[in-house]
Amino acid sequence: MKKHFLYSLFIGFALLTTACNNSATDGYSEVSYYTFTDGELERPTGYRTWVYVGTPTTPNDMNNGKAPFPEFHNVYIDPVSYDAWKETGQWREGTILIKELVSVDSKAAASGNGYFMGNFIGLEATIKSKELFPNEPGNWAYFSFTNPGSNQLKNTAKAFATNQCNSCHDASAQDDFVFTQYYPVLREAKNIGKGVNPENSAKRQSSGNGSGMTSEGSEWDPTAPTPSDAGVDIPLEKEALFAYLNEGSYRDFATQEKEKHPSLGPHTKIGLPVKVYMNDAIANSLAENKQQHPKGSIIVKEMFDESGTLSGWAVMAKTHDDTDSGKGWFWYEVTSTTDANSIAAMGNGVTGCITCHNIGNRDMVRTSYPFQN
Ligand code: HEC
Ligand code: HEC
Structure with missing residues (x-):
C-alpha cells in the first residue's frame, strides 16, 4: 500500500x-x-x-x-x-x-x-x-x-x-x-x-448545513407591496396584465428589437428566442446611462418556444424612482399565452428575479442596450 x-x-x-x-x-x-x-x-x-x-x-x-x-x-x-x-x-x-x-x-x-x-x-x-x-x-x-x-x-x-x-x-x-x-x-x-x-479519514460531521447556507421560503414571492396607483402605463393586476399582453399594444413601444435573439438568461431555456420592447422612459434613461431608472419605466420581453411560437412574457416595470434593492421594480413572468395563472413570479421585489438581475450597474437591466439588432 x-x-x-x-x-x-x-x-x-x-x-x-x-x-x-x-x-x-x-x-x-x-x-x-x-x-x-x-x-x-x-x-x-x-x-x-x-x-x-x-x-x-x-x-x-x-x-x-x-x-x-x-x-x-x-x-x-x-x-x-x-x-x-x-x-x-x-x-x-x-x-x-x-x-x-x-x-x-x-x-x-x-x-x-x-x-x-x-x-x-x-x-x-x-x-x-x-x-x-x-x-x-x-x-x-x-x-x-x-x-x-x-x-x-x-x-x-x-x-x-x-x-x-x-x-x-x-x-x-x-x-x-x-x-x-x-x-x-x-x-x-x-x-x-x-x-x-x-x-x-473516519471523521464525519453531523448532518446539516455544511455550506453555511440557509434555506428560505419561496424566492418567487413578492417581498414588497405593489402600489395600486403606480403611475405605470400598464396594468399590474394579474388578469388585466395578462389581457394587456395578449392584446399586444406594447408592440407600439418605440424602442424594440428588430428580431428575436437567443436568450442569454433562463427565460424559457437558454438559447431559445426572445424579443424585448421598451417604453420611452426606460429607453431614454438607458441612453443617458442613468444609475436608477425613473418610475414608469416598462420592459416587456416576449418568449418563444423551439418552433418560434410565442410562449409567454417577462415584464419589469418601475413603480418607484428608488430601486430599493429591487423592491422598486415590479416583476412578472408568465409561461403561457392562454392561462393567466401560469405565472412564474409576480409582484414587487421578487428575490428569484433580483438575485440575477442585480448584476452590473444598469439598475437591474440585463439586455444589451442599444440592442444588438
Ligand atoms: C445566477 C447565477 C449563475 C449564473 C448566471 C451562472 N451560474 Fe454557473 N453556477 C451557479 C451556481 C449557484 C452553481 C453551483 C450550484 C449549481 O450547480 O446549481 C454554478 C455552477 C457552475 C459550474 C460548475 C463549477 C462551479 O463553478 O461551481 C459550471 C461549469 C457553471 N456553473 C457554468 C455556467 C455557465 C456556462 C453559465 C452561463 C451560461 C453560468 N454557469 C451562469 C450560478 C450561476
Ligand atoms: C438566472 C438569471 C436570471 C433570472 C433568475 C431572471 N432573469 Fe431576467 N434576464 C436575465 C438575463 C441574462 C437577461 C438578458 C437576456 C438576454 O438579453 O438574452 C434577462 C432579461 C430580462 C428582461 C428583459 C429586460 C432586461 O433586463 O434585460 C426581463 C423583462 C426579465 N429578464 C424579467 C425577469 C423576471 C420577471 C424574472 C423573475 C421571474 C427574471 N427576469 C429572472 C437573467 C435572469
Missing part, C-alpha cells in the same frame, strides 16, 4: 515539476485537459473519470418549471487541478470544471420519494486561464455545449460574455468563482496537502 502510494507520489512529482516555476500553482500549469481550435473550446472528453465533486440539483418543479440549468448538475474537476487545490487551496492556471446536466426521471424509489437521475441532457464547462482569458474577471471563462431542441451536443463552444455567466459566479461563489459551498469533496480537500485523501 505504502509503496504504491510513494510511487504515485514520485510519478506525480516527476510530471508536475516539468514546468518548474516560482509559485506553487504554476508548477502544475503544463498539464492541460482541454483544446481550443480557432478560439473555440472543443467538447471535453473523458471527464467522467476525473474527480467528481458534487451534484447540486435545481429541479424544474421547484423553480416554476424554469430552472436555468435543469436538473441535476454532476460536477467534475480535472485530477491535476484537484491535486493543486489540495496542496495550495487555489485553482491552478488551466483548471477546468465540468457540469454535466442530468434530467430528473423518477420521483419515487424503493427508498422513498425524491429525485432520481434520468438521462444526460447537457454539458457546460468553465476554465481558468490567465493566458487565454486575460480580461475575464478572475481569468475564468464559461462555455456550454448544450443544444436546446437537439439531442446532439455541440462540438465546439465560444466563451460566453462576462455578464452572462462570470458575473454571477463572481458575486456568489465561495472560492474564486467556484461554488465550493455546494461541493463537500472540494471543501474537505482544500489545503489538506498533496497526496492526502480526505475520504480516508
Whole structure:
C-alpha cells in the first residue's frame, strides 16, 4: 500500500515539476485537459473519470418549471487541478470544471420519494486561464455545449460574455468563482496537502448545513407591496396584465428589437428566442446611462418556444424612482399565452428575479442596450 502510494507520489512529482516555476500553482500549469481550435473550446472528453465533486440539483418543479440549468448538475474537476487545490487551496492556471446536466426521471424509489437521475441532457464547462482569458474577471471563462431542441451536443463552444455567466459566479461563489459551498469533496480537500485523501479519514460531521447556507421560503414571492396607483402605463393586476399582453399594444413601444435573439438568461431555456420592447422612459434613461431608472419605466420581453411560437412574457416595470434593492421594480413572468395563472413570479421585489438581475450597474437591466439588432 505504502509503496504504491510513494510511487504515485514520485510519478506525480516527476510530471508536475516539468514546468518548474516560482509559485506553487504554476508548477502544475503544463498539464492541460482541454483544446481550443480557432478560439473555440472543443467538447471535453473523458471527464467522467476525473474527480467528481458534487451534484447540486435545481429541479424544474421547484423553480416554476424554469430552472436555468435543469436538473441535476454532476460536477467534475480535472485530477491535476484537484491535486493543486489540495496542496495550495487555489485553482491552478488551466483548471477546468465540468457540469454535466442530468434530467430528473423518477420521483419515487424503493427508498422513498425524491429525485432520481434520468438521462444526460447537457454539458457546460468553465476554465481558468490567465493566458487565454486575460480580461475575464478572475481569468475564468464559461462555455456550454448544450443544444436546446437537439439531442446532439455541440462540438465546439465560444466563451460566453462576462455578464452572462462570470458575473454571477463572481458575486456568489465561495472560492474564486467556484461554488465550493455546494461541493463537500472540494471543501474537505482544500489545503489538506498533496497526496492526502480526505475520504480516508473516519471523521464525519453531523448532518446539516455544511455550506453555511440557509434555506428560505419561496424566492418567487413578492417581498414588497405593489402600489395600486403606480403611475405605470400598464396594468399590474394579474388578469388585466395578462389581457394587456395578449392584446399586444406594447408592440407600439418605440424602442424594440428588430428580431428575436437567443436568450442569454433562463427565460424559457437558454438559447431559445426572445424579443424585448421598451417604453420611452426606460429607453431614454438607458441612453443617458442613468444609475436608477425613473418610475414608469416598462420592459416587456416576449418568449418563444423551439418552433418560434410565442410562449409567454417577462415584464419589469418601475413603480418607484428608488430601486430599493429591487423592491422598486415590479416583476412578472408568465409561461403561457392562454392561462393567466401560469405565472412564474409576480409582484414587487421578487428575490428569484433580483438575485440575477442585480448584476452590473444598469439598475437591474440585463439586455444589451442599444440592442444588438
Ligand atoms: C445566477 C447565477 C449563475 C449564473 C448566471 C451562472 N451560474 Fe454557473 N453556477 C451557479 C451556481 C449557484 C452553481 C453551483 C450550484 C449549481 O450547480 O446549481 C454554478 C455552477 C457552475 C459550474 C460548475 C463549477 C462551479 O463553478 O461551481 C459550471 C461549469 C457553471 N456553473 C457554468 C455556467 C455557465 C456556462 C453559465 C452561463 C451560461 C453560468 N454557469 C451562469 C450560478 C450561476
Ligand atoms: C438566472 C438569471 C436570471 C433570472 C433568475 C431572471 N432573469 Fe431576467 N434576464 C436575465 C438575463 C441574462 C437577461 C438578458 C437576456 C438576454 O438579453 O438574452 C434577462 C432579461 C430580462 C428582461 C428583459 C429586460 C432586461 O433586463 O434585460 C426581463 C423583462 C426579465 N429578464 C424579467 C425577469 C423576471 C420577471 C424574472 C423573475 C421571474 C427574471 N427576469 C429572472 C437573467 C435572469
